[in-house]
Amino acid sequence: MPPYLVDRIQNSNLTIKKTCEMDEESQLEGDFATQVTKIVSQIRLPLHSQKIREAWAGVEETASLIEEKKNLDWTAVEKEVYLSLALLIAQLAALTHKGSELALITPGSDPHAIANSFRKTVTVCYLGSWAVWRPDAGKYDVDQIDPFLCTHVVYSYAQISETSWEAVVHIFKKVNPELKTLLSVGGNAKLMSEVSADPLKRQSFVSSAVSLAKNHSFDGLDSDWMYPGDENGSPEDKENYILLLTELREALVKEQLLLTAAVSLQKPVIDLAYDIPAMSAVTDLLILRGYNFHGTYDTYTHHHAPLYGHPGDTGNNLFLNIDYGVDYWVSGGADKSKLVLGLGTFGICWTLDSLSDTGTSLRPHKRGNRGLTQRRWASSGSMR
Numbered sequence: 488m489p490p491y492l493v494d495r496i497q498n499s500n501l502t503i504k505k506t507c508e509m510d511e512e513s514q515l516e517g518d519f520a521t522q523v524t525k526i527v528s529q530i531r532l533p534l535h536s537q538k539i540r541e542a543w544a545g546v547e548e549t550a551s552l553i554e555e556k557k558n559l560d561w562t563a564v565e566k567e568v569y570l571s572l573a574l575l576i577a578q579l580a581a582l583t584h585k586g587s588e589l590a591l592i593t594p595g596s597d598p599h600a601i602a603n604s605f606r607k608t609v610t611v612c613y614l615g616s617w618a619v620w621r622p623d624a625g626k627y628d629v630d631q632i633d634p635f636l637c638t639h640v641v642y643s644y645a646q647i648s649e650t651s652w653e654a655v656v657h658i659f660k661k662v663n664p665e666l667k668t669l670l671s672v673g674g675n676a677k678l679m680s681e682v683s684a685d686p687l688k689r690q691s692f693v694s695s696a697v698s699l700a701k702n703h704s705f706d707g708l709d710s711d712w713m714y715p716g717d718e719n720g721s722p723e724d725k726e727n728y729i730l731l732l733t734e735l736r737e738a739l740v741k742e743q744l745l746l747t748a749a750v751s752l753q754k755p756v757i758d759l760a761y762d763i764p765a766m767s768a769v770t771d772l773l774i775l776r777g778y779n780f781h782g783t784y785d786t787y788t789h790h791h792a793p794l795y796g797h798p799g800d801t802g803n804n805l806f807l808n809i810d811y812g813v814d815y816w817v818s819g820g821a822d823k824s825k826l827v828l829g830l831g832t833f834g835i836c837w838t839l840d841s842l843s844d845t846g847t848s849l850r851p852h853k854r855g856n857r858g859l860t861q862r863r864w865a866s867s868g869s870m871r
Contacts, residue, residue, distance in 0.1 A: 609638050609772065641747070672711065694738070714756050729762050729769065748774065775827065
């Protein structure tokens with residue numbers, strides 16, 4: 488069973504136990520087992536594995552144990568409760584507690600209302616298509632993602648000719664129907680520059696991308712062009728990108744699909760690449776890349792995702808931090824409600840000449856060696 492399921496079960500069981508012990512005199516109203524069964528029967532469970540089917544089979548028995556509140560074997564309960572079922576049961580118990588403010592649901596209500604009621608923000612998670620090719624512990628596949636952790640999941644990246652996306656969407660949607668799934672398209676700067684500059688190529692791109700999203704049950708598209716106006720593009724990229732996004736938006740709206748865009752937080756890139764007010768107006772979300780400000784391509788060491796500027800920063804480095812970049816988007820006319828800060832859960836590695844060499848602005852001997860979790864098996868069977 489994936490680690491996130493184990494964590495949810497353990498945490499939820501503690502919630503149940505504490506709730507049932509809150510008040511020894513509290514009385515559960517009605518047939519508790521019946522109430523629980525009625526609610527959990529509405530949950531769309533991913534019954535694609537034997538372990539999950541076994542867990543589902545024990546739900547009614549678990550409810551009966553909690554109803555009796557006698558000689559409760561928490562080890563046994565731990566094996567039976569699946570995902571949010573334990574939390575649902577705990578909330579039902581709290582429903583009858585004197586003066587309780589924990590009662591968030593009633594029998595017959597949406598079983599996912601508890602989790603969704605706490606979520607006021609957007610959480611976008613990117614799933615790299617290459618993660619499945621990593622060896623051993625580095626391998627990361629769709630079924631390892633907690634489907635309730637994110638509000639949106641972006642699968643990156645797609646070539647327009649690819650068609651095998653049903654499994655990705657199916658797994659997520661079956662567990663959490665409220666989750667939005669998007670397909671990331673774009674990438675190659677030279678190709679995107681050529682496409683955006685030609686009305687016929689824009690039309691073909693839009694038609695292909697929207698059809699891909701619609702036919703394979705995605706909720707929208709994420710535009711990922713790295714980056715308009717760079718050395719592989721042209722000065723007209725900034726204007727042409729808006730034309731492309733506008734046409735893409737018009738086609739997606741007709742299908743009731745979303746449009747997001749992953750964009751840079753680096754001022755030099757922003758100035759060349761983006762018409763900020765227009766970008767904000769034409770997209771549902773702008774996902775700001777709060778990482779890769781520095782890397783092994785530099786001739787010195789530095790943090791790749793600094794929240795604020797470093798005291799030693801000079802020149803363009805004064806602009807290369809999250810605080811400056813976010814403020815630059817906002818002051819440039821972006822709608823703050825559409826901005827999502829992207830965080831990189833990775834590090835940058837250099838090999839230095841001495842163990843005493845630490846900190847920023849040091850000249851590395853070479854880039855660091857990749858660990859196993861950073862490498863991947865290619866489809867040909869070779870290691871990259």
